[in-house]
Amino acid sequence: MASVAFIGLGNMGLPMAANLVKAGHAVTGFDVSEANLAAAGAAGIARAASAADAVAAAEAVVTMLPAGPHVRGVYLGEAGVIARTRPGTLLIDSSTIDVETARAVADVAAQAGHDMVDAPVSGGTGGAAAGTLTFMVGGPGTAFDRARPILEAMGKTIVHAGGPGTGQAAKICNNMILGISMIAVGEAFALADKLGLERQKLFDISSKSSGQCWSLTSYCPVPGPVPTSPANRDYQAGFTADMMLKDLKLSQQAAAAVGASTPLGAQAAALYQIFSASGRGDLDFSGIIKMLKGL
Ligand code: NAD
Numbered sequence: 001m002a003s004v005a006f007i008g009l010g011n012m013g014l015p016m017a018a019n020l021v022k023a024g025h026a027v028t029g030f031d032v033s034e035a036n037l038a039a040a041g042a043a044g045i046a047r048a049a050s051a052a053d054a055v056a057a058a059e060a061v062v063t064m065l066p067a068g069p070h071v072r073g074v075y076l077g078e079a080g081v082i083a084r085t086r087p088g089t090l091l092i093d094s095s096t097i098d099v100e101t102a103r104a105v106a107d108v109a110a111q112a113g114h115d116m117v118d119a120p121v122s123g124g125t126g127g128a129a130a131g132t133l134t135f136m137v138g139g140p141g142t143a144f145d146r147a148r149p150i151l152e153a154m155g156k157t158i159v160h161a162g163g164p165g166t167g168q169a170a171k172i173c174n175n176m177i178l179g180i181s182m183i184a185v186g187e188a189f190a191l192a193d194k195l196g197l198e199r200q201k202l203f204d205i206s207s208k209s210s211g212q213c214w215s216l217t218s219y220c221p222v223p224g225p226v227p228t229s230p231a232n233r234d235y236q237a238g239f240t241a242d243m244m245l246k247d248l249k250l251s252q253q254a255a256a257a258v259g260a261s262t263p264l265g266a267q268a269a270a271l272y273q274i275f276s277a278s279g280r281g282d283l284d285f286s287g288i289i290k291m292l293k294g295l
């Protein structure tokens with residue numbers, strides 16, 4: 001079992017770190033939020049006074065931070081994780097961030113003699129608590145092999161996507177599919193309503209036809225057909241519309257950087273931007289159907 005430093009103990013990070021403790025790892029945590037640090041203490045995570053303190057004696061470091069600038073801030077610079085860990089430490093960033101930052105930080109880490117992977121997740125807070133997350137991992141094979149046993153304590157499916165940054169690439173491509181498909185399913189239910197087709201009938205037919213997709217069959221945006229979907233609890237998140245917007249913006253930033261054409265991704269980002277600006281960014285992302293019905 002390893003001595004692991006965990007930085008960023010928020011909605012995802014805290015349950016992930018708690019699962020590392022349950023698996024027998026010695027976990028030292030740091031977060032800028034005092035409330036989150038207190039909750040971490042209750043989960044058996046030792047408190048550190050700073051990120052630098054947390055990582056000083058660690059064999060592995062896991063970070064779960066909001067966005068790219070936080071990741072640069074925590075890893076780089078004199079007081080950063082890369083400068084403050086012993087050479088050879090395994091570094092795992094599970095935040096969802098831009099590919100460019102992931103590659104830049106991995107490059108600095110490699111030059112300092114560390115093994116680093118980007119390992120963003122899918123599965124949400126439920127998957128984090130249950131230890132069933134999917135990890136999409138980018139980095140050298142040696143770093144992936146070292147990271148696997150740590151990731152297995154927090155997730156069920158661990159996929160090596162390729163070299164540095166490809167974990168983030170997989171995450172934003174996947175979520176671009178999800179954002180687009182949720183809007184497609186929402187539009188179809190809105191149209192069905194106006195055509196006098198019952199929602200349950202559309203579900204029964206499309207879930208067995210070529211319109212079948214995860215947004216329909218696992219996360220249906222209308223109440224009824226899938227009892228566990230957020231539509232049945234007034235679109236309480238789940239995965240917020242603001243988080244979907246963040247990921248769609250990352251996909252568009254990446255597309256612009258490499259000259260890829262993603263017109264539906266751009267349209268999905270624009271629609272989530274309007275939904276978020278209407279004050280509903282805290283709702284589950286499937287709640288965008290409310291706006292589609294009103295258009
Ligand atoms: P969160 O805001 O709840 O947690 C982030 C934590 O990082 C907070 O506790 C914050 O205080 C801490 N933090 C910020 N700056 C810090 C610093 N400099 N040093 C130490 N701690 C710092 O967010 P979350 O929902 O846990 O998401 C974390 C990441 O996971 C994001 O990149 C998000 O896109 C991704 N993600 C979230 C979900 C989800 O369902 N919540 C699902 C998949 C991926």
